[in-house]
Amino acid sequence: MSLLELRNVEARYGPVKALHGVSLTVGGGELVAVLGANGAGKTTTLRAISGTVRRTGDLVFGGKALPRRPEGTARAGIAHVPEGRGTFSDLTVWENLRLGAYTRRGGIKDDARRVFGFFPRLEERRHQQAGTLSGGEQQMLALGRAMMARPKLLLLDEPSLGLAPIVVNEIFEALERMKGQDGMSVLVVEQNANLVLAHAARAYVLEVGAVVVEGTSDELRANQSVRKSYLGY
Amino acid sequence: MPIAAFTWTEFAQQLAAGIREGAIYAGLALAIVIIYRSTRVINFAQGEMATFTTFIAWSLMNQGLTFWEAFPIVLAIAFTGGVVIERTLIRPVENAPVLTIVIITLGLALLLNGLMNLIWGGANVQFHGPFSTRTIDVGGVPVSVQDIGIVAVSILLVGLLALFFRFTKLGLGMRAAAVNRDSSRLVGVRVSWMFALGWGIATVLGAVAGMMIAPVVFLDPNMMQTILLYAFAAAVLGGLDSPVGAVVGGILLGVTITLLGRYVGFIGSTLKLPAALLLILVLLLVRPGGLFGKVAVRRV
Numbered sequence: 067m068s069l070l071e072l073r074n075v076e077a078r079y080g081p082v083k084a085l086h087g088v089s090l091t092v093g094g095g096e097l098v099a100v101l102g103a104n105g106a107g108k109t110t111t112l113r114a115i116s117g118t119v120r121r122t123g124d125l126v127f128g129g130k131a132l133p134r135r136p137e138g139t140a141r142a143g144i145a146h147v148p149e150g151r152g153t154f155s156d157l158t159v160w161e162n163l164r165l166g167a168y169t170r171r172g173g174i175k176d177d178a179r180r181v182f183g184f185f186p187r188l189e190e191r192r193h194q195q196a197g198t199l200s201g202g203e204q205q206m207l208a209l210g211r212a213m214m215a216r217p218k219l220l221l222l223d224e225p226s227l228g229l230a231p232i233v234v235n236e237i238f239e240a241l242e243r244m245k246g247q248d249g250m251s252v253l254v255v256e257q258n259a260n261l262v263l264a265h266a267a268r269a270y271v272l273e274v275g276a277v278v279v280e281g282t283s284d285e286l287r288a289n290q291s292v293r294k295s296y297l298g299y
Numbered sequence: 300m301p302i303a304a305f306t307w308t309e310f311a312q313q314l315a316a317g318i319r320e321g322a323i324y325a326g327l328a329l330a331i332v333i334i335y336r337s338t339r340v341i342n343f344a345q346g347e348m349a350t351f352t353t354f355i356a357w358s359l360m361n362q363g364l365t366f367w368e369a370f371p372i373v374l375a376i377a378f379t380g381g382v383v384i385e386r387t388l389i390r391p392v393e394n395a396p397v398l399t400i401v402i403i404t405l406g407l408a409l410l411l412n413g414l415m416n417l418i419w420g421g422a423n424v425q426f427h428g429p430f431s432t433r434t435i436d437v438g439g440v441p442v443s444v445q446d447i448g449i450v451a452v453s454i455l456l457v458g459l460l461a462l463f464f465r466f467t468k469l470g471l472g473m474r475a476a477a478v479n480r481d482s483s484r485l486v487g488v489r490v491s492w493m494f495a496l497g498w499g500i501a502t503v504l505g506a507v508a509g510m511m512i513a514p515v516v517f518l519d520p521n522m523m524q525t526i527l528l529y530a531f532a533a534a535v536l537g538g539l540d541s542p543v544g545a546v547v548g549g550i551l552l553g554v555t556i557t558l559l560g561r562y563v564g565f566i567g568s569t570l571k572l573p574a575a576l577l578l579i580l581v582l583l584l585v586r587p588g589g590l591f592g593k594v595a596v597r598r599v
Contacts, residue, residue: 116485118481118484118485135484136484136485136487137484137487137488137489137490140484140485140486140487141487145485145486146485148481148482148485152479152481152482152485153482154475154478154479154482155478155479156478156479157471157474157475157478161471161474161475164468164471165471165472165475165483165486165488166486168468168471168472168486168487168488169486169487211486215486215487
């Protein structure tokens with residue numbers, strides 16, 4: 067059984083409908099990618115799951131209906147790293163990590179050690195304000211903060227945006243290792259289709275708020291129209 | 300007004316009096332800042348809320364309780380009252396324009412003022428504080444025990460709050476909610492409740508300020524009105540966004556106006572407030588964000 071299942075999910079911003087019935091599934095421990103052009107509804111799909119946009123349709127997470135509000139989905143075990151990373155720029159790196167574990171009881175030292183193991187630069191900067199970090203470091207902090215929650219599902223929005231390729235590789239490698247360690251599932255939105263298909267097991271392609279193609283990464287790479295539109299060869 | 304010859308002893312005394320004044324402004328300014336930071340609203344009822352809780356203390360003491368017996372009860376009532384006010388009056392208009400909420404706080408101030416007149420009558424009453432008014436010798440300077448007590452209680456309260464905001468999960472959640480609502484909700488912080496907690500804490504700060512100043516002045520429904528003006532000035536001076544600024548601003552303001560009133564002949568006690576506001580105006584021209592505040596930068 068899949069960890070997350072969306073059936074006919076619709077979402078709107080005021081009068082503008084952004085999702086016209088999206089259906090997708092994410093299995094336990096699976097890394098799934100969402101591809102699509104600007105405005106296709108990729109970000110909105112993540113927001114519909116975490117509850118930061120109003121939505122209708124069936125959303126089932128771990129066999130139960132998914133809560134409607136972000137406070138609830140966070141408690142259910144979903145960590146959302148939004149567009150723009152959502153770090154608290156006025157707070158220190160350490161405070162950001164503490165906030166990541168906000169919904170959890172018990173100690174956070176071991177989790178923090180683990181995050182610092184993945185991203186040693188965060189440890190060097192633990193007392194620095196998050197706003198003073200570089201873009202790459204902020205993305206690492208955002209991921210680290212998400213890890214602190216020990217989520218069952220990580221929603222990741224455009225992790226490569228505005229980052230140098232070498233940093234992007236570092237982040238995806240860390241992501242793979244994190245996923246391997248505790249069987250977390252990942253749903254990642256990414257413009258860079260080549261990059262994400264190298265890491266994802268399966269992917270969905272969105273166009274104007276609906277899924278138009280889905281399949282394993284290999285199937286998508288073999289798909290003519292996907293190759294033309296998103297892979298560029 | 301003739302000025303007596305300057306002596307260092309008297310200067311030190313004035314300084315002590317200024318710090319005591321400032322401690323009161325600091326407490327109330329901190330209350331204003333805590334609410335402002337989270338919701339961008341200036342709570343004009345802060346003064347009336349403080350006076351109201353002080354009247355409750357007075358009633359309890361009339362029932363035979365000592366000050367320190369009444370104190371924790373009043374703080375509990377203040378906290379609950381603050382949370383209830385936020386939930387019932389502010390929460391329904393949370394997303395309304397700031398002006399709407401400001402008008403509601405003004406209305407609340409008038410309502411509380413009316414209620415106090417109704418319940419306790421309009422007259423001044425004597426409020427017996429916990430500290431004696433006799434003076435003791437501190438390094439050659441006579442300082443009243445009351446002044447020392449007021450400053451000590453304020454320092455203790457501000458220190459406890461600082462520890463709370465810095466080291467507890469709830470305190471961190473409140474700070475997070477104040478600086479970034481959306482991200483806070485994503486990590487599971489119940490933002491709306493954090494705002495209510497902020498109102499509770501602010502009301503407690505006001506209650507303490509009220510109970511500390513009431514023995515110095517007389518207790519009447521309008522007791523806090525001038526003090527609230529000074530507290531606003533202190534909050535702006537420190538930078539409305541900064542709790543540290545509110546405390547520093549409060550002390551600075553208290554000391555400045557006390558010294559100005561004493562040593563600058565034409566100011567005296569009548570022109571203290573305008574003189575203080577003029578100083579703040581000049582400072583804001585140089586540093587628009589206040590001493591510790593950040594100037595909002597709009598990135599396009």
